[in-house]
Amino acid sequence: xxxxxxxxxxxxxxxxxxxxxxxxxxxxxxxxxxxxxxxxxxxxxxxxxxxxxxxxxxxxxxxxxxxxxxxxxxxxxxxxxxxxxxxxxxxxxxxxxxxxxxxxxxxxxxxxxxxxxxxxxxxxxxxxxxxxxxxxxxxxxxxxxxxxxxxxxxxxxxxxxxxxxxxxxxxxxxxxxxxxxxxxxxxxxxxxxxxxxx
Numbered sequence: 001x002x003x004x005x006x007x008x009x010x011x012x013x014x015x016x017x018x019x020x021x022x023x024x025x026x027x028x029x030x031x032x033x034x035x036x037x038x039x040x041x042x043x044x045x046x047x048x049x050x051x052x053x054x055x056x057x058x059x060x061x062x063x064x065x066x067x068x069x070x071x072x073x074x075x076x077x078x079x080x081x082x083x084x085x086x087x088x089x090x091x092x093x094x095x096x097x098x099x100x101x102x103x104x105x106x107x108x109x110x111x112x113x114x115x116x117x118x119x120x121x122x123x124x125x126x127x128x129x130x131x132x133x134x135x136x137x138x139x140x141x142x143x144x145x146x147x148x149x150x151x152x153x154x155x156x157x158x159x160x161x162x163x164x165x166x167x168x169x170x171x172x173x174x175x176x177x178x179x180x181x182x183x184x185x186x187x188x189x190x191x192x193x194x195x196x197x198x
Contacts, residue, residue: 016121019114020148023155030114031107031160040109044085047116052078054123058130085112091176092157101161111156118152119145150174 019026035043055077092108122145129138154170163169 012117013121016118019118019152023152024159026114027111027156027159030110033110035106035110037106040106040113043113044082044109047113047120048078048082048085050120051081051116051123054120054127057127058123081116085109085116088112091180092160095176096157096161096163099161099163101163103157103160103162107160108157111160112153115149115152115156119149 015026052075056075086109089108089112090105092112093103093105096103096108122141126138126141129135129141150173151170154166154173157163157173158166158169
């Protein structure tokens with residue numbers, strides 16, 4: 001895996017396929033790139049922009065209402081996605097370090113960016129399915145991508161921190177995200193950041 005390879009469509013497809021088949025090796029390859037922080041921020045902006053464009057394409061095929069913030073839903077989700085990736089990368093670095101992991105924020109961010117790039121291919125497949133009238137297939141792929149996302153994340157975190165058990169990492173991530181989601185719901189409800197239900 002190298003930068004010139006990743007910038008081509010064939011390279012992105014091949015590396016996505018290899019990531020799903022052998023996530024440990026893919027994680028090691030991403031970390032071996034040793035990208036500087038500035039390059040990571042640019043890569044993050046790129047994958048979020050592409051993801052937002054793809055979500056906009058889906059919105060044109062299957063219109064969705066604007067968000068409560070007054071922004072089109074794809075743009076709103078792109079902002080949320082960017083914040084989520086940075087916060088999760090920080091959590092991976094900090095919490096993993098507390099449990100004896102050896103990874104850092106830059107490594108965590110690089111892996112999360114690559115994970116997002118992998119799911120650009122999934123988004124592209126969904127768009128193609130909708131375009132040919134196979135919306136049901138697109139929905140199935142969307143549902144299947146959720147456990148795949150968490151499984152790949154667990155594999156990546158295991159490699160980043162040098163942990164011994166992928167399954168322990170997987171369940172730790174699930175428990176953390178459940179706790180994070182619960183706390184976030186308390187915050188937004190307490191401060192009125194979401195509209196009250198009628």
